[in-house]
Amino acid sequence: MPWLARSRPLFPAALLTASWWGKVLEGGRAAPRNGRCVMAPVRAVVRLRRRVCLQRKRRVLGPPAGPEAAVAAGAPGPGGGSPGQPRFFTFDDPAALPARTPRKRRRRSRVVLYPDGARRCRPRAERRSSRAQRCLLLLVAIVGFQVLNAIENLDDNAQRYDLDGLEKALQRAVFGQPAAVARIVALLRDYLATHVHSRPLLLALLGPSGVGKSHVGRLLAGHFGAVLEDRSLVLQYHAGHHCPEARAVQLCGDELERSVADVVARAEAEEKTPLVLLDQVELMPGALLDRVLGLLQPQRPHPFQNAIYVLLSGAGGAEVTRFVLQNVTRAAPGETQDEAHAGPRAHQTDMELRAGLRALLAGAHPLWQAAAIVPFLLLDRHSVVSCFQEEMAGEGFFPEQARAERLAAQLSYYRVAGHEFAVTGCKQVVAKVNLL
Incomplete structure (x- = not known):
């Protein structure tokens, strides 16, 4: 079969x-x-076999439409059927029953298996970034560029004034004042880092006579006049010369305000920072100091806020002398003044002296309270000898060490704990060298 x-x-x-x-x-x-x-x-x-074939036909073609089709397919009729086959009874019209559609099998998504040595990468649809991400990256790039440009502009503004060259010039020409030189350069560097300011910079160089305050003022005036390429942006006001006792204080104040306004207006037009030097401030009367304090007020126009004021005064000289003589034992025996102020105790000593000077001068006039105080200390014998050698070289003499020491021995000194400090500093150096 x-x-x-x-x-x-x-x-x-x-x-x-x-x-x-x-x-x-x-x-x-x-x-x-x-x-x-x-x-x-x-x-x-x-x-x-017949039953299996009948089941297959029913799955493909659906249920029969009537009793004739059921009989033709081998199903039992109304009167009976083959033994072993069940009968199905329904009260619905066979024509009203919906046709049975074949059931579709749902395909399962196959899992993609990558080979071990192949390079895996995401589909292109997942790698595409949205517009928000692109805008965010563009915004970050713009902000970073602006910050970098601002930093470069700060460096350019500070480089215009050549503060490194100024520091070298002060260290070479000013003897016995390393702490004062470092503080002046640091304050100028912080202020000149940008052109726009909310208040002017006020420096107060205080100390006894002959310690180098006026010398530093002349060096600052010469340096700023050279780097700004305009000497008119540097104003030097000498109280004993521009405002003698015979003149009225009101006229002196008006003249000073006009000069300062002219300088700051010219500097603002050229986008530069001017320098105003006021020498012998201790000789100014209180009314004139009030006019100077009025120039520093925030109510003034914007050009007045972008300026540097340097006050050269002998006020507080007695306090500086007393402080140096009382604290001379902090330095080691045989240590020079430059070495003592370069040690670890220099910062603490300088802060104590500045606090004492501020407390002493704040009661005299509020102008000193708003100033950054830079004290100039007494000069020891080694610094005085250096002053003689520098002046001798400038006058055309050979800077012999022995001759400079002989000239330095003619001056008066404070002798404390094995140290010698000149009473008048380098004030008489020029007169002694001119006698050679």
């Missing part, structure tokens, strides 16, 4: 029949005389 071999469900029955015939051929048992034992399995196999 070829149909029996081609049908998959019939394979177990065929195998059973073949095994039975094998036993018969082997002679183990005699075949039964009745043929019903042989045909019963064959009928069951045929019945199973």
Whole structure:
């Protein structure tokens, strides 16, 4: 039977029949005389095959439309059916029943497996950045560029005044004042880092006579006049010369305000910071100091806020002398003044002296309260000898060490704990050298 071999469900029955015939051929048992034992399995196999074919047709074509189709398909009719098949009863019209559509199988998405040596990258749709991300990156780039440009502009504004060159010039020409030179340069560097300010810079160089205050003022005036390329942007006001006692204080105040207004207006037009030097401030009366304090008020126009005022005064000289002589024991024996002020105790000593000077001068006039005080200390003998050598070289003499020491020995000194400090500093150096 070829149909029996081609049908998959019939394979177990065929195998059973073949095994039975094998036993018969082997002679183990005699075949039964009745043929019903042989045909019963064959009928069951045929019945199973028909039922499987009917189920397949129902799945593909759907349920039958009427009783005739059901009978043609092998289903039981209204009067009865084949034994072993159940009957289905329904009260609905077969025409009203919806047609059964074949059920679609849902495909599962296959998992993409990457080889071990392959390069993995995201799909292009995921790599695309949104517009918000692009705008954010552009904003960050713009802000970073503006910050970098601002930093470069600060450096350019500070380089215009060549503060490094000013510091070298002060260290080379000013003897015995390393702390004062460092503080002046630091204050100028912080102020000149930008051109726009909310208040002017007021420096007060205080100390006894002959310690180098006027010399530093001349160096500052010469340096700013050179770097600004305009000498008119540097105003030098000498109280003993521009406002003698015979003149009225009101006229002196008006003249000073006009000069300062002219300088700051010219400097604002050129986008530069002017320098105003006021020498011998201790000789100014209180009314004139009030006019100077009025120039520093925030109510003044914007050009007045971008200016540097330097006050050169001998006020507080006695306090500086007393402080130096009382604290001379802090320095080690044989240590020069430059070495003492370059040590770790220099900063603390300088802060104590500035606090004492501010407390002393604040009661005299409020102008000193608004100033950054820079004290100039007494000069020891080594610094006085350096002053003689510098002046001798400037006058055309050979700066011999022995001759400079002989000239320095002619001056008066404070002698405390093995240290010698000149009473008049380098004030008489020029007169002594002119006698050579």
